[in-house]
Amino acid sequence: MGIGCTREEERTQAALGELNGVVPEFTPNVDVHSAGVLTALPSLLSNGLLKHSHEFFKLPKGYYGLESVLIVLAFVALLRIKSIEGVRYCDPGELGKLVGLDRIPEAKTLREKIRRLSQDGNPETWSRELAKSWMEEDPTLAGTLYVDGHVRVYYGKKTSLPRRYVARERLCLRGVTDYWINDALGQPFFAVTQTVNSGMLAVLRQKIVPRLLEDVPCQPTGEELKSNPRLFRFGIVFDREGYSPNFFKEVWDNGKRIACYTYRKYAKADWPDYEFEKREVCFPSGEVAEMKLAERGIYHKKEDLWVREIRKLTDSGHQTALVTTDYHNDAAQIGGKMFSRWSQENFFKYAMENYGIDRLIDYQVENMDETVKMVNPLYRKLDGQIRSLNAKLSRKLVEYGAMNLKEEIEEGKIQKFVQKKSELKDLIEAMEKEVEALKIQRKVTDKHISFSELPEAEQFKTLKKSGKQFIDVIKMIAYRAETAMANILRDSMLKKDEARTLVRQIFMTDADIEPDEENGILNVKIHNMTNPRNNRYVQKLCEVLNESETVFPGSNLRLIYNLVSNQNPPGQEF
Numbered sequence: 001m002g003i004g005c006t007r008e009e010e011r012t013q014a015a016l017g018e019l020n021g022v023v024p025e026f027t028p029n030v031d032v033h034s035a036g037v038l039t040a041l042p043s044l045l046s047n048g049l050l051k052h053s054h055e056f057f058k059l060p061k062g063y064y065g066l067e068s069v070l071i072v073l074a075f076v077a078l079l080r081i082k083s084i085e086g087v088r089y090c091d092p093g094e095l096g097k098l099v100g101l102d103r104i105p106e107a108k109t110l111r112e113k114i115r116r117l118s119q120d121g122n123p124e125t126w127s128r129e130l131a132k133s134w135m136e137e138d139p140t141l142a143g144t145l146y147v148d149g150h151v152r153v154y155y156g157k158k159t160s161l162p163r164r165y166v167a168r169e170r171l172c173l174r175g176v177t178d179y180w181i182n183d184a185l186g187q188p189f190f191a192v193t194q195t196v197n198s199g200m201l202a203v204l205r206q207k208i209v210p211r212l213l214e215d216v217p218c219q220p221t222g223e224e225l226k227s228n229p230r231l232f233r234f235g236i237v238f239d240r241e242g243y244s245p246n247f248f249k250e251v252w253d254n255g256k257r258i259a260c261y262t263y264r265k266y267a268k269a270d271w272p273d274y275e276f277e278k279r280e281v282c283f284p285s286g287e288v289a290e291m292k293l294a295e296r297g298i299y300h301k302k303e304d305l306w307v308r309e310i311r312k313l314t315d316s317g318h319q320t321a322l323v324t325t326d327y328h329n330d331a332a333q334i335g336g337k338m339f340s341r342w343s344q345e346n347f348f349k350y351a352m353e354n355y356g357i358d359r360l361i362d363y364q365v366e367n368m369d370e371t372v373k374m375v376n377p378l379y380r381k382l383d384g385q386i387r388s389l390n391a392k393l394s395r396k397l398v399e400y401g402a403m404n405l406k407e408e409i410e411e412g413k414i415q416k417f418v419q420k421k422s423e424l425k426d427l428i429e430a431m432e433k434e435v436e437a438l439k440i441q442r443k444v445t446d447k448h449i450s451f452s453e454l455p456e457a458e459q460f461k462t463l464k465k466s467g468k469q470f471i472d473v474i475k476m477i478a479y480r481a482e483t484a485m486a487n488i489l490r491d492s493m494l495k496k497d498e499a500r501t502l503v504r505q506i507f508m509t510d511a512d513i514e515p516d517e518e519n520g521i522l523n524v525k526i527h528n529m530t531n532p533r534n535n536r537y538v539q540k541l542c543e544v545l546n547e548s549e550t551v552f553p554g555s556n557l558r559l560i561y562n563l564v565s566n567q568n569p570p571g572q573e574f
Contacts, residue, residue: 006102014063021065024100024554026515026522033094035511037075038524039541039561042550043481044074048130049474050553056122056129059113064105067553069113072104073471077478078507082356084110097513100555111362118466127473131181131190132215134480139218141183141284144261144337146344147208147238149177149200152358158365159461162374164197176463178357179203181212184284186343187483188476193469195462196374196451200241209251209258212236225257230327235259237341245300248307248325259328261338264309264321271296276313279332283340291339295331298323310334347479354504355475361468365461370452377458382442386435393431400424485541492540502534506541512564515557522557525564539563 005011013019049070059066075098081087084107092103105113117123135142151166153175161174177197181189192207212234219233236251236258243265251258275294282288292313299306310331312320322338329337351357403421451459485506486499493499506526514523526542529535542561550559 011063014061017061019063020061021059021068021554022063022101024068024552026097026100026513026552026555026557028515029097029513031510031527032097032513033091033510034079034508035098035513035524036509036526037078037507038098038511038513038559039506039526039545040074040078040478040481040485041071041552041559042545042548043484044071044477045550045553046548047477047480047484048133049074049477049481051133052126052129056126057117059116064101064109064113065554066117068099068101069105069110069117070474071099071553073110073114073474074478074481075099077355077475078482080354080504083359084114084361100552114361114467114470118470121466123466123470123473127190127469128211128215130473130477132217134187134189135215136217138183141185141187142189142216142234143218144184144235144237144284145189145212145216146182146184146186146341147179147200147204147236147242148182148341148344148348149179149197149203149241150348150357151175151177154360154463156360156363158363159463161460161462162196179208180344180348181208182344182347184337184340184343185483186347187480188347190476191469191472193465195368196372198373200238201244201247204236204238204242204247205250209236209256213256213258220257222255225255232257232259232326232328235261235326235337237261237337239263239341240265243323245303245305245307248323249300249303249305252305252325259324259326261322261324261326261334263338264323267319267321270319271311273313276311279335281332281336281339283336285340285343291332291335293331293335308334310338312339351475351479355479357472357475360463361471362464364464364467366464368451368460368462370450372451373448374451374454376446376449377454379442379445379447382438382445386438386442389431389435389438393428393435396424396428396431400428488541488544489537492537502529502537505529505534506538517557520556520558522552522555522559524559524561526561527564535563 007022007025010019010022014022050067053066053070057066059069072095075095076087081090087104087107087110090104092106096103151164151173153166153169153173154161155174161176163172163174164177165171166173166175177194179192179194179200181191183189192203194203197203216234220228220231225231225233232252233256238260240263242260243262248260250256251260271294276292277294278290279293280288281291281293293310294313295308295310297306298309305325307323307325308327308331309321309323311322312335314320322334324334324338326334326337348357400421403417403424482500482503485503489499489502490496493502506529509529510527512523512525512527514525515521516523526538529538539562542563545559545561551557552559
């Protein structure tokens, strides 16, 4: 039966194929390690942890049912166990008490469950349905979407993935690029994984914009767009990598009417200070700041497109230029949207440190789609040679020019000077001819070829996406659940930045579990925090959670949260 197994009858039935998931059964337990994570269950459920689960997933008969596996994976994420391998070093019996089992599945069993749940592309469908529901919950937040790429570095040896530049490492490393779509508060909606990265603009055109046009709720009707030429469906915010007036026009015309916000490339000379005026800028998070803003209209003749350029003047005198096709909102509102990009950067940093979004789920690889277009290695080689030769040629031209500027030549060295100058001229001419020959060769070479046309020695496999995508959805749900709890705490906290820290502390705190079968209640009594003030915050959180009247999935027990003792110690006041 294994170590710590106490439900022998159910395990025997499961072994004989007669059990389709064991029913959770809770027993009275005191000082259960990290049982405070049970406070996240109402938020996990409201964010869709079990939504559509039975529609898209199915497990064969066995001891661990689908709901138990999903709840365990969510709790594992919230407890900062960043990989399935980390489950090996946890107490399975203690975690089992949190979900009404004698013990949670071991790492090997969880891997097998994830493999089965990830078959047939169901994680992608599940992710899309959840993203739709998240957008529909708050259409205002879904009206402005933030897009950015995050490189997931691969250090394994199963395949030689293409290299790409990793800004945080300042190196070109092997890996894949995940393009995340978040709301203005940094909460994720979905991610698009690219093994062969053709750039943000290509991903926006092919994968992201078509999906958003279908999924973003509360878009204006065709009549509304026609009657108001400045109205747009929704806005997308991205960094300079996506700067392209041609793309701005493409997603605005033909009925798409999508507004773009980005930083301007190749900004011209600074604007005079008198053009800037102080404006109060309100960010989507509710924060307010005062900025010096100025605005001009910029006409792109080639694309026949007017865009708005807005600049922010800092105290140091630096001007940050952004451009947008949002003709509806004023400069202060646009500044609030654009300068809230930090929320997505914060999400990447927080998710890497706390949820391990870069961790591998398994070591499986799969064949690449042979129709995928990628840069021709021969073209890249020729382009690199041309760049290298041009750099050397520039240095030689500078050297040759410096020789012409010399006014005096020492007596007796004229012949040597003339000879050196002649040799340098011949070298320059030879290098120029070589560059021209390489340019002609590059011109007749296809820049992009399909994967099947790659030389066999340069072909590679891609990391299997389904398992990683499934776990990423679990982690997105966990992050959104944690965010919702932090938002509840912020309403009553003086230092609002400490809300997430307190939520993490609650998750790691021990608690007593006391089932009351007669009244259909599962009491979760959380142990006291580090100080009375935090006890007060937690008690208010418990009151909000109790109002949700959440029933533990698979049982008839309603969760009731409280502190073990909510009385102040003698002599202490809030």
